[in-house]
Amino acid sequence: MSPRIGAGLAAFLILLAAALWARKTYRITHPSFPLRTVETSTYRAAYPAHWEPIDTADPRIGEKEVLFMNHRGQEGEYEPYDRPRRHMTLRDEGTSYADLDALSAALLKDAEKPGPVESWRLANGVIAKTWIEHPAATDIPSVMRWLAFRGPDGRCYSAGFPVPRDWKARGRYEHIFKSILGSMEFKAAAK
Amino acid sequence: MTPKALLLSAFVSAFLATAWTQEASPPDQSPQRPVPKTFFLRLSKDQRQAAGKDASLERMAAMMDAGRRSAVRNSLLELETVTEDMSLLTDIAQGYLALEFPEEAARIARLLRDSSPKKAALLSKSAGELHNAGKVEEAAAAAAEAFRLDPQDKAAEAIVKLSERRFQKKELALLPKGREASPVDPGGAGNADALLRGSKASPLSRVLPPMTTYHLPDTKPPSIWSQIGAGVGSIWDVMTHRESKEETAALQKLRDTLVSTPSGAEIIRSMGGWERVDKEVFFMFSKMPNDGTAAYVRPMTPWEEKRTGKKIVLAVNSKFMQEAPEMVVPVFGHELWHVADKLAGHGEMSLAVTSEHGAHLRQAYLFQEVDKRLTPQRRKELEKNRLWMYQKWVTSMWEDHLLKLYPKKEDYQKVFDGSKNLQYLAGLAYEDIHKKAVQDGTPQVLYHVSDLYANATNEPEVTEEQLSKAIAAETNPAKKKALQDLLAELLAMRKGMFGADNGYRTSTGQTLP
Numbered sequence: 001m002s003p004r005i006g007a008g009l010a011a012f013l014i015l016l017a018a019a020l021w022a023r024k025t026y027r028i029t030h031p032s033f034p035l036r037t038v039e040t041s042t043y044r045a046a047y048p049a050h051w052e053p054i055d056t057a058d059p060r061i062g063e064k065e066v067l068f069m070n071h072r073g074q075e076g077e078y079e080p081y082d083r084p085r086r087h088m089t090l091r092d093e094g095t096s097y098a099d100l101d102a103l104s105a106a107l108l109k110d111a112e113k114p115g116p117v118e119s120w121r122l123a124n125g126v127i128a129k130t131w132i133e134h135p136a137a138t139d140i141p142s143v144m145r146w147l148a149f150r151g152p153d154g155r156c157y158s159a160g161f162p163v164p165r166d167w168k169a170r171g172r173y174e175h176i177f178k179s180i181l182g183s184m185e186f187k188a189a190a191k
Numbered sequence: 192m193t194p195k196a197l198l199l200s201a202f203v204s205a206f207l208a209t210a211w212t213q214e215a216s217p218p219d220q221s222p223q224r225p226v227p228k229t230f231f232l233r234l235s236k237d238q239r240q241a242a243g244k245d246a247s248l249e250r251m252a253a254m255m256d257a258g259r260r261s262a263v264r265n266s267l268l269e270l271e272t273v274t275e276d277m278s279l280l281t282d283i284a285q286g287y288l289a290l291e292f293p294e295e296a297a298r299i300a301r302l303l304r305d306s307s308p309k310k311a312a313l314l315s316k317s318a319g320e321l322h323n324a325g326k327v328e329e330a331a332a333a334a335a336e337a338f339r340l341d342p343q344d345k346a347a348e349a350i351v352k353l354s355e356r357r358f359q360k361k362e363l364a365l366l367p368k369g370r371e372a373s374p375v376d377p378g379g380a381g382n383a384d385a386l387l388r389g390s391k392a393s394p395l396s397r398v399l400p401p402m403t404t405y406h407l408p409d410t411k412p413p414s415i416w417s418q419i420g421a422g423v424g425s426i427w428d429v430m431t432h433r434e435s436k437e438e439t440a441a442l443q444k445l446r447d448t449l450v451s452t453p454s455g456a457e458i459i460r461s462m463g464g465w466e467r468v469d470k471e472v473f474f475m476f477s478k479m480p481n482d483g484t485a486a487y488v489r490p491m492t493p494w495e496e497k498r499t500g501k502k503i504v505l506a507v508n509s510k511f512m513q514e515a516p517e518m519v520v521p522v523f524g525h526e527l528w529h530v531a532d533k534l535a536g537h538g539e540m541s542l543a544v545t546s547e548h549g550a551h552l553r554q555a556y557l558f559q560e561v562d563k564r565l566t567p568q569r570r571k572e573l574e575k576n577r578l579w580m581y582q583k584w585v586t587s588m589w590e591d592h593l594l595k596l597y598p599k600k601e602d603y604q605k606v607f608d609g610s611k612n613l614q615y616l617a618g619l620a621y622e623d624i625h626k627k628a629v630q631d632g633t634p635q636v637l638y639h640v641s642d643l644y645a646n647a648t649n650e651p652e653v654t655e656e657q658l659s660k661a662i663a664a665e666t667n668p669a670k671k672k673a674l675q676d677l678l679a680e681l682l683a684m685r686k687g688m689f690g691a692d693n694g695y696r697t698s699t700g701q702t703l704p
Contacts, residue, residue, distance in 0.1 A: 058625075059599070060594070060598065060599055060600060061599075061621075061622060061625065062600065062601060064601065065600070065601070065604075065618060067618065067619065072626060087619065089615060089618060089619075107611065110609050110611055112577065112610075112612060135577075144615070158611075160611065160612075160615055
């Protein structure tokens with residue numbers, strides 16, 4: 001085998017390995033699941049069908065704040081990035097805020113070491129303001145991401161979730177949570 | 192047949208004859224001393240060739256199956272009855288050790304004269320093996336004899352101390368490693384390391400403090416870089432630490448406030464008083480790599496130990512130095528409880544979560560005791576502080592019966608108005624209780640503290656369950672025994688913790704129905 005062919009083969013193998021790794025990583029960070037729907041009086045949203053079922057009719061829990069959670073306990077077979085419990089709350093903040101800035105200002109009032117505020121465009125066209133916080137004085141330091149947005153129905157919403165430390169898990173769950181928020185359909189009746 | 196062919200056949204015949212002769216009666220290549228010879232002769236032909244005539248007893252023993260080992264043991268038993276030769280008895284004892292029969296080795300070692308240089312070493316080595324096999328009493332007896340004969344034998348000393356009190360296993364790792372380990376030299380590193388069964392020493396562990404961060408099963412442990420960063424930073428903090436007057440005063444205030452509470456005084460008493468605590472613990476205020484960390488406890492590296500003369504570091508986030516002591520005392524008590532666990536010998540990472548549970552219980556007691564003394568105005572002031580509010584949340588989890596106290600999730604969350612991050616945790620915990628992920632009115636509820644427990648709502652069972660699974664899967668009897676011991680330790684620890692909690696609830700009238 002000539003050196004040129006050898007080098008070409010090596011380059012091809014490296015590229016192939018890189019492509020396979022990229023494909024595998026993409027599948028982790030951009031998973032695709034069958035979905036189910038949660039419905040409150042003001043919106044409906046889709047979330048993975050195998051996640052903890054959400055019952056908005058439960059009087060103890062209510063529908064003002066909905067908790068999306070991958071699983072509640074340790075039982076079951078999970079991939080390493082799915083084994084820890086991952087969750088996000090979505091809260092209906094009502095209509096008392098004049099605009100999105102007023103809502104984010106209110107949320108940022110009790111922020112703990114907030115990072116810079118960014119804007120995310122969700123799949124449903126809604127623009128959300130988002131930042132991360134480092135809640136102080138807990139036993140295990142964690143990072144929380146908070147989002148504030150205003151639906152086309154005029155209602156304000158906030159959402160928060162702990163950010164996984166591992167970059168692949170972070171990519172995966174930021175994608176999933178963003179997709180849940182992006183799937184929100186706001187009810188015209190609630191306007 | 193030509194002369195050439197004749198000559199060739201003669202050569203071939205001679206070669207075959209030689210080969211046959213060698214096969215039929217192999218030359219005696221076995222070692223001359225009786226014990227190595229006994230071992231050697233029990234090996235198959237292939238094994239003998241692989242081992243070579245100079246193979247150590249351990250190497251030959253490792254090649255044997257159970258049947259051969261038993262046969263060699265029987266040969267040694269016969270051999271010991273027909274000799275009074277001290278050097279042969281020493282060899283026999285070494286043989287038993289190689290075959291992993293430490294009781295027999297200790298028995299033979301005791302037959303040797305005290306003046307025999309090998310007696311102490313053999314007893315010490317046997318003690319180490321017995322300890323590893325979980326035969327604590329026999330190990331202690333052998334170690335005591337070895338230590339009496341050789342007071343420099345650190346491994347024997349460690350086993351003796353282990354039998355007297357639950358000596359920290361991590362302390363064993365810090366044993367002097369100056370002497371070289373040999374099959375009968377238990378004073379060296381080999382034996383000390385052997386006692387640390389199950390712990391895999393990484394190259395990093397030789398330079399960094401064992402800041403083994405608890406991470407959840409099947410999840411990614413902290414990266415090597417973050418370990419290096421945290422470890423080096425922490426060592427640097429200790430090595431360069433100079434206590435300021437301000438720090439001394441703040442620490443004294445913390446200590447005084449702690450012991451002014453019944454639970455704080457009990458923590459210190461359980462550790463043998465401040466005298467013992469000060470002997471073992473290096474207190475300091477330190478900048479934390481992540482500002483979210485309130486405090487930490489870790490064992491010291493030998494360098495730090497040399498510098499400070501202490502064995503454990505208890506660092507409190509320096510941002511709390513200016514805070515009122517009543518706010519920091521529950522955290523301080525929390526960390527001291529980890530120290531108490533370490534001093535009691537419960538220092539293994541597998542017991543970290545249980546230790547955390549115990550520490551949170553103390554934190555909740557201390558919070559209540561400090562809170563009771565406050566004027567309403569002072570309480571209002573403190574409620575503006577996040578650390579105070581966090582501890583309030585921890586204590587609310589301890590109160591239990593959240594479903595009874597708060598009919599709706601929202602009602603419980605309102606207690607933490609002004610902190611959406613605490614409200615988030617509160618909502619999560621409330622739903623978990625409501626959905627029966629944990630049972631309301633049990634100490635289990637306290638496990639809903641921070642991210643560590645968010646993943647493990649049934650944590651008391653999680654650790655136990657994992658250990659039980661590991662025990663069932665383990666085939667190595669010594670390792671299995673070690674895991675069983677750990678499980679027993681966990682159960683005892685938990686029993687003590689719940690007993691203490693019931694006592695506290697009874698004494699404060701907060702008994703669970």
